[in-house]
Amino acid sequence: MSSFLEGKYHLKRDPFPTNVATAKDPMVGRDKEYAAWQRIIKRCKGETANSLNFIIGDYGLGKTLALYKIQEYVLEDAKMQSIFMRLLPEDKISRFGQMFIQRIFSRIDFSKLRFAKAAVKTLEEVLPDEALVMRKAAEGDPLAIQLLRGEGSLNKAEMASLGVRKKIGSTEAAIRYWLSYLILLKSVGIDTVVLLIDEVEYLFSQMKGLAGVSMVFNTLRELHDLSNMPQPVSLPASNVVFFFAVSDDGWRNINMIQKKERSQGGPMNAFLRRISPPTTLKRLTQEEALQLIQLRLSEQRTGPKPSKPLIPFTDSFVAFIYELSAGVPHLVVSYCHEILRKGLEENVPMLTKDYAKKVLREVGLYVES
Numbered sequence: 197m198s199s200f201l202e203g204k205y206h207l208k209r210d211p212f213p214t215n216v217a218t219a220k221d222p223m224v225g226r227d228k229e230y231a232a233w234q235r236i237i238k239r240c241k242g243e244t245a246n247s248l249n250f251i252i253g254d255y256g257l258g259k260t261l262a263l264y265k266i267q268e269y270v271l272e273d274a275k276m277q278s279i280f281m282r283l284l285p286e287d288k289i290s291r292f293g294q295m296f297i298q299r300i301f302s303r304i305d306f307s308k309l310r311f312a313k314a315a316v317k318t319l320e321e322v323l324p325d326e327a328l329v330m331r332k333a334a335e336g337d338p339l340a341i342q343l344l345r346g347e348g349s350l351n352k353a354e355m356a357s358l359g360v361r362k363k364i365g366s367t368e369a370a371i372r373y374w375l376s377y378l379i380l381l382k383s384v385g386i387d388t389v390v391l392l393i394d395e396v397e398y399l400f401s402q403m404k405g406l407a408g409v410s411m412v413f414n415t416l417r418e419l420h421d422l423s424n425m426p427q428p429v430s431l432p433a434s435n436v437v438f439f440f441a442v443s444d445d446g447w448r449n450i451n452m453i454q455k456k457e458r459s460q461g462g463p464m465n466a467f468l469r470r471i472s473p474p475t476t477l478k479r480l481t482q483e484e485a486l487q488l489i490q491l492r493l494s495e496q497r498t499g500p501k502p503s504k505p506l507i508p509f510t511d512s513f514v515a516f517i518y519e520l521s522a523g524v525p526h527l528v529v530s531y532c533h534e535i536l537r538k539g540l541e542e543n544v545p546m547l548t549k550d551y552a553k554k555v556l557r558e559v560g561l562y563v564e565s
């Protein structure tokens with residue numbers, strides 16, 4: 197099978213193995229959006245104020261991929277830290293802030309951080325427990341890391357050996373730890389944390405009435421405003437740039453809640469007043485879909501370059517796939533994968549429009565009108 201793939205398709209492997217974004221996937225047709233995201237980050241880097249940004253897109257339009265590309269950009273800069281996370285359906289609305297911050301801590305490799313001794317000392321004077329746990333976490337103490345992440349419960353003896361009295365048991369407590377983290381991070385020269393939060397719409401599948409969701413956005417607003425509040429310590433802290441990826445449905449829900457609240461002025465209004473103009477991901481043009489396919493193919497080429505960049509696909513194949521996908525990249529990738537797989541199985545040298553129709557009809561993805 198692999199020899200047919202190499203011999204006839206000139207490919208090392210299937211360039212469309214999954215239709216869920218991976219960090220390595222190429223991104224096409226988002227130059228303007230990407231430039232805007234870069235501008236936001238550049239503008240915020242090293243500032244004190246936090247920033248809230250939304251990326252809105254229908255299912256499969258490339259929200260996760262966009263977050264990965266932002267992350268890649270942030271990783272190039274040693275003065276910034278990026279943290280990628282999802283909001284999952286099992287996330288509890290009650291104590292959302294605590295869960296949210298502990299989940300951030302789960303994504304941080306504390307052992308890589310060498311917090312400045314002087315900063316730890318100054319912090320200790322006002323937030324002794326927080327400073328101690330942070331210092332120990334950076335020294336690789338598993339109990340400190342466990343406490344920060346809320347993984348399992350520390351028993352009395354473990355708490356005593358760690359040297360703190362209280363676990364993180366509320367959003368308020370978690371925010372104190374988060375603030376301590378941002379202060380110590382600044383002390384090691386990291387100016388800005390870029391938080392990439394995927395699948396915000398899952399909040400709504402958990403929705404137990406408006407009150408729960410409002411609480412969540414109230415907490416997010418609180419985290420945003422943290423940089424503006426008078427702090428217990430006069431030490432500078434890293435600021436935070438939030439990027440939230442949300443489906444169209446999720447965004448509609450957010451706006452619906454805002455409208456409902458309008459008369460009373462609830463937390464969603466307060467939250468939305470703080471966000472930057474959102475980016476909405478559009479469907480790909482045919483040219484962009486063609487680019488997507490060609491780029492993916494070119495990354496998996498083997499041996500001498502084939503005579504045509506689209507091999508094993510034909511031009512009419514791409515036009516057909518594009519039409520069927522309506523420009524949704526997720527579908528372009530799915531169709532290419534499905535047809536390529538079948539072509540390999542059946543030893544079909546060229547994948548044409550007619551062959552695509554046949555394969556997709558068989559799996560119920562295409563119905564002749």
Ligand SMILES: Nc1ncnc2c1ncn2[C@@H]1O[C@H](COP(=O)(O)OP(=O)(O)OP(=O)(O)O)[C@@H](O)[C@H]1O
Nearest residue numbers: 215217221223224255256257258259260261525526
């Ligand atoms: N602009 C793009 N250029 C090239 N490929 C893209 C683009 N956008 C998305 N893709 C590809 O389409 C597929 C779906 O993308 P992704 O998972 O980012 O979509 P999503 O909006 O997060 O979807 P979901 O709503 O299901 O979470 C991936 O294989 C991804 O590489």
Ligand SMILES: [Mg+2]
Nearest residue numbers: 259260261394
């Ligand atoms: Mg996604």
